[in-house]
Amino acid sequence: MAEQVAVVAATNQGLVQAMRQNLNNASAFVVALALVISVLFAGLAKAAVLPTERADVLYHAYEGDGVTIDGPSVLLRKNIAGRVSISANYYVDTVSGASIDVRSTASPYQEVRKEKTVGIDFLNNKTLISTSFTNSSENDFEANSVYLGVSQDFFGDLSTISLSYSKGWDVVGRRGDESFEEEANRQKFGLGFSQVATKSLILGFNIEHISDEGYLNNPYRAVRFLDSSTDRGFSFATETYPRTRSSTAYSINANYYLPYRAALYGDARTYNDTWGIKARNFRIGYLQPYKDSWLFEVFVRYYEQDKADFYQDLFNRPNEFNFMARDKEMSTYNGLTAGISVAYEWQFSQTATFKKSSVHFEWDYMKFAYDDFRDATADAPVGEEPLFGFSANVLRIFASVWY
Amino acid sequence: MNLFKKSSIKLTLVASLALLGSGCASTLESLNPLADLEPWVKPYERSNLADPIMSMNRNPVALAYAKHVFESREGARGADGGAGGGCGCN
Numbered sequence: 001m002a003e004q005v006a007v008v009a010a011t012n013q014g015l016v017q018a019m020r021q022n023l024n025n026a027s028a029f030v031v032a033l034a035l036v037i038s039v040l041f042a043g044l045a046k047a048a049v050l051p052t053e054r055a056d057v058l059y060h061a062y063e064g065d066g067v068t069i070d071g072p073s074v075l076l077r078k079n080i081a082g083r084v085s086i087s088a089n090y091y092v093d094t095v096s097g098a099s100i101d102v103r104s105t106a107s108p109y110q111e112v113r114k115e116k117t118v119g120i121d122f123l124n125n126k127t128l129i130s131t132s133f134t135n136s137s138e139n140d141f142e143a144n145s146v147y148l149g150v151s152q153d154f155f156g157d158l159s160t161i162s163l164s165y166s167k168g169w170d171v172v173g174r175r176g177d178e179s180f181e182e183e184a185n186r187q188k189f190g191l192g193f194s195q196v197a198t199k200s201l202i203l204g205f206n207i208e209h210i211s212d213e214g215y216l217n218n219p220y221r222a223v224r225f226l227d228s229s230t231d232r233g234f235s236f237a238t239e240t241y242p243r244t245r246s247s248t249a250y251s252i253n254a255n256y257y258l259p260y261r262a263a264l265y266g267d268a269r270t271y272n273d274t275w276g277i278k279a280r281n282f283r284i285g286y287l288q289p290y291k292d293s294w295l296f297e298v299f300v301r302y303y304e305q306d307k308a309d310f311y312q313d314l315f316n317r318p319n320e321f322n323f324m325a326r327d328k329e330m331s332t333y334n335g336l337t338a339g340i341s342v343a344y345e346w347q348f349s350q351t352a353t354f355k356k357s358s359v360h361f362e363w364d365y366m367k368f369a370y371d372d373f374r375d376a377t378a379d380a381p382v383g384e385e386p387l388f389g390f391s392a393n394v395l396r397i398f399a400s401v402w403y
Numbered sequence: 404m405n406l407f408k409k410s411s412i413k414l415t416l417v418a419s420l421a422l423l424g425s426g427c428a429s430t431l432e433s434l435n436p437l438a439d440l441e442p443w444v445k446p447y448e449r450s451n452l453a454d455p456i457m458s459m460n461r462n463p464v465a466l467a468y469a470k471h472v473f474e475s476r477e478g479a480r481g482a483d484g485g486a487g488g489g490c491g492c493n
Binding site: 049056058060062073074075087091105155156157158164188196198199200202206207208209210247248249250251253255257261262263265269271277279281287297303305308329330335360362364366368392394396398400 | 440441442444446448449451452454456457459462463464465467468469472473476477478479480481482483488
């Protein structure tokens with residue numbers, strides 16, 4: 001975690017709606033699961049495979065809007081007896097600096113987030129069942145989550161259907177306030193389908209429904225309201241969010257193999273939630289191998305969203321509405337990302353201990369432009385400050401070995 | 404009350420599907436309008452598809468991180484590669 005503020009009392013109506021939504025979600029998930037089981041027993045099932053055995057060591061860095069986040073990530077995977085695969089991931093974010101939200105109201109800070117995941121995959125009767133447990137820990141935030149997924153190939157291995165469910169439990173704290181402790185629970189329901197369309201084309205479709213309940217604010221972000229008693233003409237107050245949120249996202253994707261050994265891919269997603277946020281994004285990318293060892297990739301991704309119903313850059317007074325937000329991720333904005341990467345691979349004997357290894361360098365440039373979030377640190381009349389925008393650089397440098 | 408009615412309908416549907424799935428494969432196939440459809444890409448025609456450049460999850464450790472960055476900077480979430488959740492390592 002790394003930001004946001006405010007506590008809201010949930011209304012009885014909100015809780016009933018959340019319970020109803022969760023029950024509906026659970027029912028829909030069970031229906032989908034029954035469909036998959038039906039397909040399996042109908043004798044259409046074909047091969048599934050365990051994930052590849054490999055080890056990865058990655059250094060990641062994000063720098064933008066006054067914030068630097070970097071750290072390592074290590075992922076190990078080992079198969080046992082051809083039917084079970086175990087994995088472990090250790091990931092660290094070291095955050096320093098202060099984003100525009102924090103610069104307006106507080107001081108820069110430094111903190112560390114450590115995330116640990118262990119997972120097991122079972123290959124049984126040609127069905128792949130995956131489960132994992134994740135713990136994420138920092139000084140003001142603790143999150144645990146469990147994941148269960150089922151994946152099945154059928155129709156001569158041309159079709160794959162996958163279902164997933166995960167549940168998470170968060171405990172939210174606030175630096176400098178030992179008495180502050182809030183909780184949030186999260187549930188995710190996923191359904192995926194992919195289809196081999198031709199000898200060179202794979203198509204995919206995904207739906208994911210997420211429902212959250214509890215303290216959903218960021219305890220370090222605040223709303224801005226007019227206050228003529230201050231020099232700047234405004235002050236900040238605690239944000240107030242609803243205590244429930246449900247979202248549904250739909251995505252499609254396609255991968256196409258070009259005649260001269262290169263690949264073109266694209267995806268698109270549409271999103272909406274009960275807070276009024278509507279979003280969509282598109283991406284197109286191109287992969288070009290060179291000789292046997294090099295692989296180059298470029299992509300462009302565009303994202304845009306409409307604001308949450310209760311978002312405003314400037315309110316007239318504190319407690320003006322039941323729900324109030326000024327988190328810039330709740331506003332209307334768009335983002336453009338362009339990425340390039342290069343990888344070099346060494347192939348060894350298939351009978352050797354290490355069969356393959358590679359090194360990778362990946363760089364993304366991101367640029368965000370906000371339509372109704374103003375730079376409150378600018379020297380301008382209140383409400384007339386320039387609209388905010390920023391760019392960021394993201395690096396991923398890693399080495400991998402297959403065994 | 405309406406809530407329980409809806410749940411009952413769904414449970415009935417689930418039970419029906421489970422019955423279909425557990426023992427009546429031939430019934431299911433006879434109801435399936437795609438039953439006569441044959442896989443049109445044969446196993447020996449899949450060398451292009453098997454090339455690692457056709458996999459979106461070639462490098463799980465990097466993909467999980469890239470997904471985390473977008474989720475942190477954007478209001479939208481979910482359906483961004485596989486049926487989401489968990490560590491994203493698959």
